[in-house]
Amino acid sequence: YKKVRKNGFDGPKPSFPLGNIDEMRKKEKTDSPLGSENVTHNIHSIVFPYFARWRKLHGRVFVYWLGIEPFLYVADPEFLKEMSSGVMAKNWGKPNVFKYDRKSMFGNGLLMLEGDHWVHHRNIIAPALSPANVKVMASSMVESANKMLDQWVNLIASGETTIDVEKEITSTAAEIIAKLAFGINDDNGRKLFEKLRALQVSLFKSNRLVGVPFSKFMNFKQTLESRKIGKEIDSLLLTIITERKRRNSTIEDRHDQPQQDLLGFLLSDSNNNKKKLTELELVDECKTFFFGGHETTALAITWTLLLLALHPEWQNHLREEVKEEIGDGPLDPTMLARLKKMGWVMNEILRLYPSAPNAQRQANEDIRVGQTIIPRGTNIWIDVVGMHHDRTIWGDEVHEFRPERFKEDPNGGSKHRMGYLPFGFGGRICVGRNLAHMEYKTMLTLILRRFSFSPAPNYCHSPTILLSLRPNHGLPLIFQTL
Numbered sequence: 123y124k125k126v127r128k129n130g131f132d133g134p135k136p137s138f139p140l141g142n143i144d145e146m147r148k149k150e151k152t153d154s155p156l157g158s159e160n161v162t163h164n165i166h167s168i169v170f171p172y173f174a175r176w177r178k179l180h181g182r183v184f185v186y187w188l189g190i191e192p193f194l195y196v197a198d199p200e201f202l203k204e205m206s207s208g209v210m211a212k213n214w215g216k217p218n219v220f221k222y223d224r225k226s227m228f229g230n231g232l233l234m235l236e237g238d239h240w241v242h243h244r245n246i247i248a249p250a251l252s253p254a255n256v257k258v259m260a261s262s263m264v265e266s267a268n269k270m271l272d273q274w275v276n277l278i279a280s281g282e283t284t285i286d287v288e289k290e291i292t293s294t295a296a297e298i299i300a301k302l303a304f305g306i307n308d309d310n311g312r313k314l315f316e317k318l319r320a321l322q323v324s325l326f327k328s329n330r331l332v333g334v335p336f337s338k339f340m341n342f343k344q345t346l347e348s349r350k351i352g353k354e355i356d357s358l359l360l361t362i363i364t365e366r367k368r369r370n371s372t373i374e375d376r377h378d379q380p381q382q383d384l385l386g387f388l389l390s391d392s393n394n395n396k397k398k399l400t401e402l403e404l405v406d407e408c409k410t411f412f413f414g415g416h417e418t419t420a421l422a423i424t425w426t427l428l429l430l431a432l433h434p435e436w437q438n439h440l441r442e443e444v445k446e447e448i449g450d451g452p453l454d455p456t457m458l459a460r461l462k463k464m465g466w467v468m469n470e471i472l473r474l475y476p477s478a479p480n481a482q483r484q485a486n487e488d489i490r491v492g493q494t495i496i497p498r499g500t501n502i503w504i505d506v507v508g509m510h511h512d513r514t515i516w517g518d519e520v521h522e523f524r525p526e527r528f529k530e531d532p533n534g535g536s537k538h539r540m541g542y543l544p545f546g547f548g549g550r551i552c553v554g555r556n557l558a559h560m561e562y563k564t565m566l567t568l569i570l571r572r573f574s575f576s577p578a579p580n581y582c583h584s585p586t587i588l589l590s591l592r593p594n595h596g597l598p599l600i601f602q603t604l
């Protein structure tokens with residue numbers, strides 16, 4: 123505490139053993155009244171009320187405490203630039219408290235790795251997600267999306283025109299990513315998919331006391347339950363991997379094509395020149411893919427549907443663009459690059475409602491920023507929502523939905539290059555962003571071709587953080603088939 127203070131960082135006063143958690147857990151009324159006329163995109167003080175409060179008192183860089191763990195809060199793009207300019211991607215740490223807390227979800231997968239291990243995994247995984255490889259995955263996305271949309275047609279025909287799209291899109295995105303990561307064509311794959319979803323519910327159904335000494339004993343039942351599901355998941359994945367290896371060796375004998383999913387790629391000979399990942403490492407990468415990949419993309423699509431429902435003129439622009447550039451025929455993934463306006467809309471949604479609302483680092487060495495030193499071991503919390511909603515970076519129209527701000531500038535007119543970080547920054551930038559773009563454009567194209575939609579009167583705007591930035595009460599929309 124003294125070391126952090128000595129380095130000139132101000133912040134709210136912590137108490138033992140909770141640090142500042144008490145103030146962070148204070149319930150504030152954040153639900154807006156029902157109805158689309160009550161939707162505000164000015165969401166920083168809704169999703170992070172404590173940060174919004176502390177920022178007024180301590181500025182855009184300060185220290186707060188999760189239990190006995192100091193976190194440096196950063197929402198100043200210039201500070202972030204200076205902080206990261208001297209540190210190589212592999213030398214950044216990830217907060218130990220989160221590694222422990224999220225172990226059953228991400229294990230030692232790419233998201234949590236550091237140093238040479240991270241370099242090794244990133245070099246193997248990044249090529250698997252290159253634009254060329256991702257295109258091969260398109261047909262599997264179209265299949266899952268169409269299955270969902272056929273069900274919507276049936277619902278609408280039976281008179282149920284209000285559909286909770288958050289729930290629908292999240293489970294379809296989970297199915298897509300499970301197919302792309304490890305295949306769910308057999309019983310084991312499907313069982314695994316169900317367990318992964320159960321783990322997520324178990325971990326995030328209530329707030330945990332991250333960073334507080336002995337907190338695992340306070341959340342004993344929950345810790346035990348997630349650990350049990352975590353173990354079942356690991357053993358199912360191991361079975362799938364062993365079975366796949368056995369099949370691959372017989373396929374090689376017959377000169378057939380191995381299955382084209384992430385696991386197939388990681389096990390294939392194209393990685394011959396690199397040291398292969400062990401079975402346990404493969405288990406963690408499949409889990410990281412599942413958890414890192416489906417919800418972020420599903421939420422980007424969900425928030426887009428809300429904004430397109432609120433802005434029918436943009437819904438029409440995008441539908442026209444789809445008609446002109448793609449038409450009604452089969453969806454060829456190479457055509458998606460032509461959907462420029464859809465690209466601006468995606469950028470604007472990820473600015474207003476970034477599905478990954480923060481990025482985290484840990485300083486593995488003392489880092490000098492101007493006259494101050496960030497001491498080794500300090501956790502760093504980068505408030506992406508805070509920066510995306512900062513008037514000094516975006517100007518007076520900061521909270522307005524204006525996709526055209528991305529027409530001429532990939533940074534949307536942000537006054538600082540580091541002020542817009544939907545996929546993170548530096549060498550650790552999201553490795554799945556090609557896949558995310560393709561899935562986003564594929565799903566949205568299919569939806570816009572078949573339906574028009576408007577807000578449901580019972581929609582309650584309540585963006586909230588549950589690892590990702592999501593609508594707290596789902597997103598009911600009213601649909602019409604076209």
Ligand code: HEM
Nearest residue numbers: 233414415418419422478481545546547550552553554558
């Ligand atoms: C709209 C969708 C997505 C968003 C907004 C998003 C956002 C992010 C962000 C903010 C980071 C952290 C970067 C940092 O710490 O600087 C990240 C990392 C990561 N993402 Fe994504 N992501 C998306 C989709 C995906 C998909 C589809 C996958 C997998 C197929 C994926 C896999 C990963 C992985 C493995 C990392 C860790 C990369 C590393 O540390 O080297 N993400 N993502």
